[in-house]
Amino acid sequence: MVRDNRHDNAYIFGAICPARGIGAAVIMPAVNTECMNLHLAEISTQVTPGSIAAIICDGAGWHASAAELVVPDNIVLLPLPPYAPELNSMENVWEYLRGNKLSAAVWNTYDEIVQACAEAWNWLMDDPNRIRSLGTREWATVNI
16 A cells, blocks of 8 residues: 655535536635535536525534525535434545545645546546445335
8 A cells, every 4th residue: 555644635516416416526725614604605506597496414513503504595404413424425425535535546746636636536437327326225215
């Protein structure tokens, strides 16, 4: 396994719609409410006109500061109960990307890290069936 003691981070804020096989993401240098607001704005651009997106949020600090979040009119936040990451299908996405695209590598610069994150996310977005597979939960399917 490749090993390096240098340390730098980039964070993918991502969301998927398994029904449509699409997603929206931003790559940020930090995790905070300001970055989450930028992510919500990006998600909002991908919502079908006239629709409302339900975004599942876990207890992360940048999700929990609801009073400071700027939630677009076409988004509703659905908070998960504490300690229930198995209910958030995005955890499967992160595990999949770490296991298949973002592990066992060393990047020399922050820009290379961001590029690797972008390439990993775009690779996933190019595969709607994989998005559906990773994100679909039978218990969450609503038949109207």
